Amino acid sequence: MKFRLIKYMVLFVVLSGSNVWANKVLLIKGNGMLNSQSSSLQQEEITTQQKLLTEMGHTLTTVDEPKVTQDNLNNYDLIIYTNAGWAGAKQTTFDMLRKAYKDHHIPIYFLGDDIAYMISVSQLNNVEDLLLVKSTSNNGTSPLGATISFNQSHSITQDVNSLYYNKDIDVTSAFSQDISVISTTSSGHPVVFAYENKYGSRITTQILSIKASDKIISDKAGLANLAKLYQNSIKWLLNSKKENQPTESASKAIYYSKTKTLYLEGILVPFIDEFSGEETDIKGIFDAQLQEQSRFEFELIASSIIFSNMFEGKDTSDYILYNHKKRSVEIPCFKVMTIAKFGNGIEGKAIYYKEVILKQRHPADLIFHAEDMTKTDTCN
Secondary structure, eight states: OHHHHHHHHHHHHHHHHTTTTOOEEEEEEOSOOOSHHHHHHHHHHHHHHHHHHHHTTOEEEEEEGGGOOHHHHTTOSEEEEEOSSSSOOOHHHHHHHHHHHHHHOOOEEEEOTTHHHHHHHTTOOSOHHHHSBOOOSOOSOSSSOEEEEEOTTSTTTTTOOOEEEOSOOOOOOBSSTTSEEEEEETTOOEEEEEEEOTTSOEEEEESSOSSSOTTTBSSHHHHHHHHHHHHHHHHHHHTOOTTOOOSSOSSEEEEETTTTEEEEEEEEEEEEETTTTEEEEEEEEEEEEEEEEETTEEEEOGGGOEEEEEOOOSOOTTSEEEETTTTEEEEEEEEEEEEEOSTTOEEEEEEEEEEEEEEEOOTTSOEEEEEEEEEESOOO
16 A cells, blocks of 8 residues: 555656646747748747747647648647748638637737738738737838837736837737737837637737847847747736636627728528528528628628537527528627727727618628617627
8 A cells, every 4th residue: 555655656746747737839830931031030930939838838839831720720729820921921821710719719829020011911811800900011110120118017018128129010000999909119009919809718919029030139138028928928828718708798790990891700690401491490600791882881701701600509689690581680789989080090989889780682792781770888
């Protein structure tokens, strides 16, 4: 009995010394390399990240962007997409990342100092909400270099001191007001973004390279702060409270005045029995985007339609409903972001409408007209 007890104690000590609860991390090497210099910087960046992740005890797999598959993404606890270049990113990659985040609640870390510029140059569509930043055709601050400060109150930036980043930084902004900006340059340009959805799943986007080259950061303290920022980000992403159930509506309908785009999240769509032509009780949950064409007229962006999951519940009252027979979309609550039309336009506070109906007048086209809406104080 004594021998058996000692054996188990030794086994416990051995297991405790190793990280038996290590998270599986997938590090995607972005496909944005344009020349030998950017390829070298990319490898240097990857090597630095691998070292920092190993220090944290995580199980790491590195894959080139062209080799990413949906099944592969879904097997990890955290996905990191890093890109030292700015062109060549693949639309299919971001479609798969969105599905991994929305369907499997896998947290994602985007980083690279040309992330916002990459959207425009690589001609990526419908990815700004996932990347948290707005596309820009401006490839960075001028002149090069900026002092970056960090909001110490957020877990990602805690104990990360200001530093001088001797390279251009994309001039962009947060995609929406739901996104936290936790780091800015001395000129006020946002650098680090964080977002947590209603299920507790998290994304952070960082318009910085962690390493890239010692020429970027002029001192070792700056590099140490970037390493701290990186490891804090990993901890925050993996600490998401996925067990939390949403306290808000199961669906979201948000209209952004600046881009004139309507985002619908959580649309219940019935499946049709093609033999009889009748609706079945089977329903799927979809997300979609519509572009405003004229006042109260929206065109469905076919490429934006994403199947999220099958609907297994009974209560549909909180969902956006698609009525197949009436060719209408019934929205319980509709959030509209206000805008000050002065200069580039500044988004203000949201206003809300309830019981909104979007009607498809002609089955041959993708145009929907807003027919009914009642102003209300909140969607909650």
